[in-house]
Structures are given as structure tokens and as C-alpha cells.
Amino acid sequence: MTAADLAVDISGLRKSYRKNLRSKPRPALDGLDLHIAAGGKVHGFLGPNGSGKTTTLRVLLGLIRADAGEVRLLGHRVPDRLPVAMPSVGSLIEEPKFFRPFTGRRNLELLADVASVPRARLDEVLETVGLADRADERVKGYSLGMRQRLGIAAALLKSPSLLILDEPSNGLDPAGIREIRTLMRRLADSGVTILVSSHLLAEVQQVCDEVTIISRGRVVRSGPVGEVLAPDGTAGRLRVGVENLSAATGILVAAGLSVRRDGAALIVEGAPRPADVTRLLAAQGLYLSELHAETVDLEDVFLALTDDSNDADIAEVPA
């Protein structure tokens, strides 16, 4: 895959912060690599608080200058060639910021005028995020969820080919979260590449095609969601209920599977298919009372991978 095929291409990204001139710099990003192919996929970007997610997104958008590393956005070097890439990039970073005394529509108009976006597009995006009825009210009267919708509307205004969303579901009610999920899926299906950071792991798992998990400024796992959930290619764990547990354990271990007891059942790992377990035990006259596939979810993987990331080495990213 060439650099031109990548929507986001980050190599060896480093960034440190210091609280004041006398304090030691603390790394927020420590050689981060991130490669996201262009062409209509949703890429989840996960990490604990302070792991460097927002810093990475800000570097991508040219808001923060990196100490080292190479960053390309839609094939263009950041920050030098950012003006070439930016017309195709929509973004929402953290809580969206607007001029509170102005109406939602006026805020979008000011942004649209910067890039000569036709006014008709305003109505489209306001309709898309469900804010058409409230667009002529002042932003200071908006709830957090409404501001979030307005932020997403602003991100969509340019009809981007790459959409960078930092916590897009922040402040939204369950219905709003589902709308955003559906919207992301629809946009991805229409060819928009989406990089989304979120704390809602179940949401990410539902909507993302690929995911990158970072901790302490480094990538700890990245790839298609299925691969991240089961990195060794196994189908996951099976909970097996059988009357003679010790006999069943012997048969399954002899077949090369990993087995441990869990109350009145066995947890079996390493079986390519559940039918293989059924067949092995039935051949020895042992019949199952229970067979249940225990899937690993993103939360388990995330917590396992980032378990040690809450120590004091994590740099505090300035607001």
C-alpha cells in the first residue's frame, strides 16, 4: 500500500509537554504509528484518558506541532501541505467550540464562507444531524448534545472524504448515539473514511471495521476488529457442560485443547469450531448438557491491553 492509498499515515510520532519551563518534558506520544487505508472504512481509535488520542488527532489537523515523526493526511505531509488536504477533511475535536451568542446557522455560515461551501449544503447537514428546527436559535441555549450535533454538522459541511471525530457521541442520548452510529456507517458505505475516537467501546465494536488501541503514546494493537479481538486467529472460548467433567477434560486435553474448570462446566479454548468439541466427546460416549460460545468483547481486550496505563508516566495533555 503506497502513501497515496492511506488516508492517515503516521510514523514515529513523538510529542512531549512540559507544565512550565523548569519542569521535565513528559511524553504524550512516544513513537506512535498509525496507518489507515482510504476508501470507506470506520477506524476506531481507542485508549485510556491521557494516552495521546486527542494529541494525535490535533497533530493530524496541524493544531499541534510534533517533536518528531512523519504525518501524512490523504497523502499530503502535515503541516506543510495541510492546506491541500484540508478541504477534504472534516473534523470534530473534543467538545465543539462555537460562538455562543450566534445562532447555530450563523456559526455554520461563517465556516461555510471560509471554504466557499454553498449555502444549500447548510440545510442538508442540519437536516442530517437533526438540528434543522433549532438552527436559528443561539448556541448558548443549546444542550451539550445539540452542540455536539452542530459540531458534527460542521464536520460534514465540506463533504469530506476523511472524517476525524473525537468522541462524537459525547453528550448524546441513546437515540442520538444510535443516529450517529447509523450516520457513520452510512457515510463509510458511501466511501468516506472515518477515524473515530470514543470511550464507548460497545459502540466502537458495533460500527468500526478496524480499530487501533493506544496506551502511553504508543500503539498496542491495531487491525480489523475481529483480529484485534482474537489476535491468534482462534474462534474464542467455549463453555462446555457435561456430566463427567474429569473424563471430558482428559479427552479434550489429549486432543490438544486448553481446558479449565469453571464450576459445573469446562472452559475450552483453542477449538477451531464448537462442532469439534461435540464430536470428540460424543465419540467417547459423553453427551453435552451445555455448549456456549463465550465471545471476547472489545472492552475485555481494551482493559487487558491498557491495564498498566494508569500510572504516573502518562503526560497530562493540556486543555
Added chain:
Amino acid sequence: MIRLLRVELGRLLSRRLFRSVLIVGLLAVLAVDGLIAAKSSNNIAAAKARADVQFQQQYQQCVSSISTAPGGGPTQEDCNSMLPAAQLKSCLAAVAENNPNGPTAEDCRRTASFNPYFTDPRFHFADHAKDLLTSSTFLLMAVGLIVAASFVGAEWQAGTFASLLTWEPRRQRVMAAKLLAPVLAIAITGAVLMLILESGAALAAGTRGTLDLTTAHLMRQVAVMGARVLGLVALVTLIGGAIAVFTRHTVAVVGVVAGYLIAGEIVGGMASTWWHNHGLAAQLLAFIQGRFLYYVAPPRGVDPGTWRGERYLHAGWASVIVVVVAVTLVGVASATLSRRDVA
């Protein structure tokens, strides 16, 4: 760049502060013009009559306090000397002495007809046209500084600077548009307000005062002064915006400027006469008025009687200094913004 500037102008014109300033400025200008018209009067005869009454009252007061005791008060002769006839007689006596430096008969007639209690009730446009401009300069400068500082500072505080950079990542362009928008808006607003102020004053003078000595030459001088005032207001507005780019807060800009005025101008001026005569405040005055007059004490050993201590700061040099200050601050703002992380 033009598109960006248009957007920034649109945002500035939508701001409550700017609209309030515009309305208050317009009302203030109309109030000044109204006051001029109200205080001016063409009824010279009534003013003269009032002055004559006051003169007579003064004469009667003098007469009533005549005392015969030596050194006890004025004499009848003292009081009579106040009368025009006595003054004319005394003056003509001096004319008769044929002193080349003495008064002429014409001087005497003017002196005799002069009533010290008479003030011309008419508004003389020619006398006040320039004063109106200079007195509005410092107000316009303060307004320009606050509007620009607030325009840029509020954006940092609201966090919208970052949003804008995701639409136009060229920071220098964004900064240029943000600085130029208030400069243009304040310069145009200032020009319109000054035009209304001068036109209103001229109208008041034409109807209830006098346009005597209002020549084309004077109007050219007023126009040049107006242009200088606008230039200065634009530069100060630019300075306010530039400081806000690196302090990121309106109040911080006011603090920096107030700090400079106190430490740089007041304390500095007290500590050094040279600085008092060459500091930024003196340069600003020279820029507005065309020149700034100050006096230099005679050096030791020089006869003060022969020493000519008048010195001038000229508008040309003052403009160079003010422009250098503004350009330096814009340069610092630009360098800071290009390196700074925008959160």
C-alpha cells in the same frame, strides 16, 4: 485571503460589542453636534447688550466702592478710566507721542469699542474644526484597541481559533484576516463618525454660528488631519489585535497597554525629560497634530536670555516610530502563533 477577511468582517459586524460601540459612537457624535448647535447663537446684539449691562454693573460697583481715605479703594478717576471714552482719550494721547512702537488711532478705536464682557455667541467652525478631530482621536484609539483585543481575545477564550484552523490551516492568513478586519471596520467607522461630527458642526456653524475663515485651505488641513487620525487609530487597533494574538485574552491586552502607559509614559516621563519629550505619547501627539512642541532647558553656561529652547517632533518621524512599534508587535504575534500549539 479576501474570503477569509470577508468572513472575519462578517463575524465582527455581528458582535454585540461592535454594534454597541457603533450605536454609542453615533449617539455621542450627534449629541456633540446638537450641543454645538444649542450653544451657538447668531444674536450678537443680545450678547452685546448683556455685556454692556455687565460692564455697567461693574462700573457701578466700582463707583459705589470709591473711598476718600488714602489707599482705601478706587478713586472716581480709577472708575472713569474703565469707560470707553476715557480709554480712547488716553490711547489717543499715546498716539500723539508718535512712538513707532505705540498704538495707532485705529488701535485706539478698537480698544475703546472692546467690551471685556462680550463673548461672541456664534460657533466659529474655523476655530474648532481641528479641535473636534484631536479630541475624538484618543477616544477612537481606545475603542479601536478594545474592539480588536476583544475580537481576537474572545476567539481564544471560546476555543474557536482551533475550529477555524481546521478550515484554513494557514495560520498567517488567519491572523492577517483577524487583524485586518477590526482595522478596516474601525477605520471606516471612525471616518464616518468624524465626517458626521464635522458636517454636523459645519451645519451648526452655517445656521447658528459662522463659517468665517472656513477656506478651502482650512478644509484641506482638516482632511489631512482626519487622515492622520484615522491612520493612527488603525495602527492602535492593529496593535491591540496583535497583542491579543499572543496574550490570548482581552483583559491581558488592556493590562499590557495600561502597564505601558503607567510604567512607560508616566513613570518614565517623570524619570527622564528626554523620554517625556520623545516617548510614544509625545510621538502620538506629533503624529496627530503634525508636530509636537517641547522645550529644552539651556545648557550650563549658556545665557537663558539668548537661549532658544523650542524643539519639535515632526509627524513624519513620529509616523515611522508608531509604524515600527505596530510592525514589531505584529511580527512577534506572527512568530508566536506559527510555533504555538493551538488547543
